[in-house]
Amino acid sequence: MSEPTIQFRRLAEQVADQLRRRILLGELADGSILPKEDELLREFPVSKPSLREAMRILEAEGLLRVRRGKLGGAVVRRPNAANVAYTIGLVLGSQDVSLSDVGGALRQMEPACAALCAERADRGHMVVPALRALHAEAVEAADDFQSAISASRRFHEALVALCGNQTMIMLAGALETLWSAHEQGWSTRVTDDGIVPIDERLAVLEEHRQVIDAIESGDAHRAHDLAAAHLITAQHYPGSAGMVDPAMVRHWDH
Template sequence: MWKEAGINPQSGRSPASNVRFARLAEQVADDLRSRLLVGDLVDATELPIEESLRSQYGVSKPTFREAMRVLEAEGLITIRRGAIGGAVVHRLEAEHVAYTLGMALAGRGVDISDVAQALQEVEPACAAACALRADRAQVVVPVLTELHEQAVAVVDNLVAVTTLSRKFHEAIVDLCGNQSLSMLAGALESLWSSHESAWANRRPEGLDIPPSERLDVLGEHRRLIDSIADGDADAARSLALRHLISSQNYPTAEWPEVLISPASVRARFIETSTGSPG
């Protein structure tokens, strides 16, 4: 009977109505997405209640909720279930790109050394871009200097100094001044940071890296800061590359062929998105 009537027994709708339902949902999602991306609906704000927002589009509740599910899958909103309900807007950041990239690479069976090699191409470019910023003395150098000083203060704690070292690298990318490069390199930094943090947390007792060696690494950070402050892009690029090759050796030597883990990618995304461990 369902077949004769041309109706899907699961949805109760005919193929034609299914197409119309999907198109309406896509149209609503397209409009809301545009409003989110141009800033009409800013980060961390709550969307109007469903009834109010749905009335603007004149669509059914199932159609509207399908549009919201599309936006949630894209990382643009979080739908809150339960008594509170509603949806919260998110501005897309490098972490969202990292999540998608990480899942894609995990699906291809890529190991973390592949990410390390990619970083050796893009992070030095970010360091050079930092050195070319006219406002580097006000915007870049103070941030890097503060992170460097914090790392020196906790050099005896492998986990703490590794965390601050990763923040230093992420800041170079974030402050390079080129949004496209920052987004691309930031996604790679996020993937590497999740790997290096896991390495530091698992090996603080079993792996002996003397504080003197850690200070040597931090000394490379200091020289990189100086080259950026001097506006020497070539030196900044060269120092960043040599430092990456050297510093990446610790976790890759310990775990030479570690595949990118979907669970780790998701845990990192949750931690950076919510501020709490995944």
């Protein structure tokens, strides 16, 4: 590799490092538009190719989304579970990993999150009310298949999001996002609402209620075991036998 190419790459990486730091610190807000190229060149004394390479680095990392056209620009995207889910999906998809394998990982991680929820000293006002509200919404939507699937997935995602451990929230949250994207994609293709009878939907929701009760009482062991037992039956749907498709995450990114 020639010296000019090395220098070009080094300058691009330096610019990317500075912009990445601003994004991670929140100095560049999620959803904001980066300044125009001319403004960035005034701030960073590098060539246009170096600046554009820096943008490509950040875009590849998922920290920028470049929009083309008259209303175009580089849109800031702070890292979240959906970004991680997409990256994990790419890796698993490239290795022909089955969705059931993702389910197996969730059967280990989600019960641990339920236990962490039960261990939170502030669970009475930070965890339980949110889970109760989601449960009530799911019960209300039980007679509508797609709404019931959506409400149920939000409950599972909340168990992770409210556990209080940031590393687990990111890692388990990414797997929840990956699973939810596939399950919701499957639900939209279902033409027979009776594929999951209403009594089965209500039974699932009763298991959710028991997990919430265990969390509220602070019984981490029971919350863990109830969540683990629930997932063994709750993860079965026709699409779960397929392979991981990272494109599903992009489609259902919420």
